[in-house]
Amino acid sequence: MTVLDVANLTKIYGDACGECVDNTGPSVGDNQCPVCGSVVACADVDFQLHDGEVLGIVGESGSGKSSLAEMLALDLDATAGDARYHAYDGNMLSADYQARHELQNQHVGMVHQHVQDGLELSFSGGGNVAEKLLAAGWRHYGDIRDRVESLFRETEVPVSRMDDATETYSGGMQRRIQIAKAIANDPGLVVLDEPTTGLDVSVQARVLDMFRGLQREQDVATIVVSHDLDVIRLLADRTLVMRHGRVIETGLTDRIMEDPHHEYTQTLINSVI
Amino acid sequence: MILDIDTVSKTFEMHIIDGKTVPGLADVSFTVDDGEFVAVVGESGSGKSSLLKCIYRTYEPSAGAIRFQTEGGEVDLANCSDREVLAVRGSELGYASQFLNEIPRVPAVDVVARPMWEQGMDREAARERARELLTALDLPAELFDAYPATFSGGERQRVNFARAIAPQPRLLLLDEPTSALDPETRASALELLDDYLPASTTVVGVFHNYDVVQQVADRVVVLDDARLQQVVDIADYDPEVLA
Numbered sequence: 001m002t003v004l005d006v007a008n009l010t011k012i013y014g015d016a017c018g019e020c021v022d023n024t025g026p027s028v029g030d031n032q033c034p035v036c037g038s039v040v041a042c043a044d045v046d047f048q049l050h051d052g053e054v055l056g057i058v059g060e061s062g063s064g065k066s067s068l069a070e071m072l073a074l075d076l077d078a079t080a081g082d083a084r085y086h087a088y089d090g091n092m093l094s095a096d097y098q099a100r101h102e103l104q105n106q107h108v109g110m111v112h113q114h115v116q117d118g119l120e121l122s123f124s125g126g127g128n129v130a131e132k133l134l135a136a137g138w139r140h141y142g143d144i145r146d147r148v149e150s151l152f153r154e155t156e157v158p159v160s161r162m163d164d165a166t167e168t169y170s171g172g173m174q175r176r177i178q179i180a181k182a183i184a185n186d187p188g189l190v191v192l193d194e195p196t197t198g199l200d201v202s203v204q205a206r207v208l209d210m211f212r213g214l215q216r217e218q219d220v221a222t223i224v225v226s227h228d229l230d231v232i233r234l235l236a237d238r239t240l241v242m243r244h245g246r247v248i249e250t251g252l253t254d255r256i257m258e259d260p261h262h263e264y265t266q267t268l269i270n271s272v273i
Numbered sequence: 274m275i276l277d278i279d280t281v282s283k284t285f286e287m288h289i290i291d292g293k294t295v296p297g298l299a300d301v302s303f304t305v306d307d308g309e310f311v312a313v314v315g316e317s318g319s320g321k322s323s324l325l326k327c328i329y330r331t332y333e334p335s336a337g338a339i340r341f342q343t344e345g346g347e348v349d350l351a352n353c354s355d356r357e358v359l360a361v362r363g364s365e366l367g368y369a370s371q372f373l374n375e376i377p378r379v380p381a382v383d384v385v386a387r388p389m390w391e392q393g394m395d396r397e398a399a400r401e402r403a404r405e406l407l408t409a410l411d412l413p414a415e416l417f418d419a420y421p422a423t424f425s426g427g428e429r430q431r432v433n434f435a436r437a438i439a440p441q442p443r444l445l446l447l448d449e450p451t452s453a454l455d456p457e458t459r460a461s462a463l464e465l466l467d468d469y470l471p472a473s474t475t476v477v478g479v480f481h482n483y484d485v486v487q488q489v490a491d492r493v494v495v496l497d498d499a500r501l502q503q504v505v506d507i508a509d510y511d512p513e514v515l516a
């Protein structure tokens with residue numbers, strides 16, 4: 001089943017002149033329009049995501065990964081494009097205020113690149129997760145507490161820390177709380193933006209492994225954005241490679257890693273090995 | 274016939290060295306019968322790993338067809354969609370690469386168990402099976418929960434081998450699975466192939482060692498400089514003449 005079908009997704013920051021997309025991209029070597037100065041964060045992105053599938057998005061800093069992720073999580077307005085989500089009638093990018101909140105609360109879970117965008121650090125970890133349940137209409141205190149506890153267990157955060165302020169948590173725990181929050185309402189789609197930045201290598205591996213276990217058990221369609229090829233290798237079935245705001249290559253993750261076709265992908269893979 | 278490799282070529286275009294092209298495989302054709310064990314031999318660089326990777330679609334063939342008769346019908350692995358490849362890998366196609374591309378900081382037992390629980394087996398049952406396989410391969414039990422990144426070549430190879438055979442795929446691709454093993458461990462590995470895999474399993478395996486080929490193979494595919502030199506029955510295979 002197709003969970004998400006994205007076509008021509010485009011984000012331009014600034015007052016676009018109409019030629020911005022033609023004036024930018026890998027062939028030009030820049031994402032900034034020389035005519036009007038707008039930044040084309042991403043343009044003409046197309047892909048489909050099926051249930052249970054993990055799609056990786058890899059590219060250098062500034063290639064447009066977060067802009068893409070945030071549009072799909074409905075945290076950022078798209079300049080153009082169409083995104084069909086299986087449980088929503090029409091283009092979810094043009095959902096009205098109320099529909100958008102319903103989608104965000106119940107259908108699309110997001111783990112933000114910057115922890116402060118996803119968590120209220122002065123609140124308790126339990127409170128952060130409970131907030132998401134409340135937004136989806138949970139009302140009974142005991143039920144909420146039970147659900148939060150079970151999410152802490154699933155994401156391997158000590159339940160004993162539930163009532164402590166999130167700012168007192170380690171980076172790895174904060175990341176886990178973000179994941180707990182993202183999956184709290186059994187979403188059909190989860191978007192992870194750089195899920196391991198700022199974490200120690202050993203913590204990174206455990207967070208990713210935990211997530212991958214959950215992902216497979218719940219069969220949730222996932223988009224994982226990272227500039228780190230190891231993260232992509234570990235999680236993604238298929239991968240999109242981005243550069244200067246465009247998708248330049250798409251394929252099975254192991255094929256992208258071992259038989260990269262595009263010149264830039266070859267450079268990217270070889271610069272790591 | 275389970276596999277039909279039909280004029281498969283793979284050319285690598287290396288943009289980072291001025292678009293230089295390297296031939297990996299050129300017009301290779303042969304077929305494999307159900308339950309057969311085909312050994313692929315040839316000098317270093319002759320295209321053996323490229324052949325296996327084309328079948329697994331880690332390399333995208335430049336031309337040709339690779340028709341695999343799956344339980345759900347024929348799939349052309351050279352030309353089908355990425356999603357079809359993933360479905361086939363998840364159920365019927367296994368591969369042990371020449372070099373273990375281990376996932377950092379996942380214990381050996383989970384590296385082996387993962388493909389099984391991804392196919393729906395209970396996690397603990399999969400771990401139990403993984404331990405049995407690693408035991409059969411003489412891997413010391415104290416390594417089961419350690420990270421393969423710290424293992425010796427031969428220890429890693431056993432983890433890689435166990436992971437590939439664990440889900441008992443119908444078609445198994447093995448790239449020099451025993452090259453780093455001492456004779457005794459190698460014997461355990463070959464014995465495990467026999468004992469653990471159903472007799473109906475089809476194997477395409479790259480081997481360097483003539484004794485191993487002699488022991489396991491029904492037929493031998495000889496590659497030379499990216500081309501198929503010969504396909505012969507094991508009874509007619511004479512490495513002195515052909516290599």
Ligand SMILES: Nc1ncnc2c1ncn2[C@@H]1O[C@H](COP(=O)(O)OP(=O)(O)OP(=O)(O)O)[C@@H](O)[C@H]1O
Binds near residue numbers: 065067
């Ligand atoms: N709010 C904004 N206003 C203007 N330009 C922006 C804004 N956000 C992002 N950009 C620009 O859009 C482009 C893509 O940014 P984005 O954050 O999507 O990159 P990224 O691929 O996620 O990079 P990183 O790996 O560094 O997180 C960059 O050129 C960036 O400077």
Ligand SMILES: Nc1ncnc2c1ncn2[C@@H]1O[C@H](COP(=O)(O)OP(=O)(O)O)[C@@H](O)[C@H]1O
Binds near residue numbers: 258259285295316324
């Ligand atoms: N990913 C790759 N990129 C470029 N050239 C490759 C790649 N993989 C293999 N080759 C080339 O293809 C040829 C066959 O290699 P390979 O299949 O690994 O040989 P073998 O396994 O028989 O030693 C060699 O010339 C090798 O350098």
Ligand SMILES: [Mg+2]
Binds near residue numbers: 193
């Ligand atoms: Mg980003």
Ligand SMILES: [Mg+2]
Binds near residue numbers: 321322323371448
């Ligand atoms: Mg090889």
Ligand SMILES: [Zn+2]
Binds near residue numbers: 017018020023038
């Ligand atoms: Zn412009």
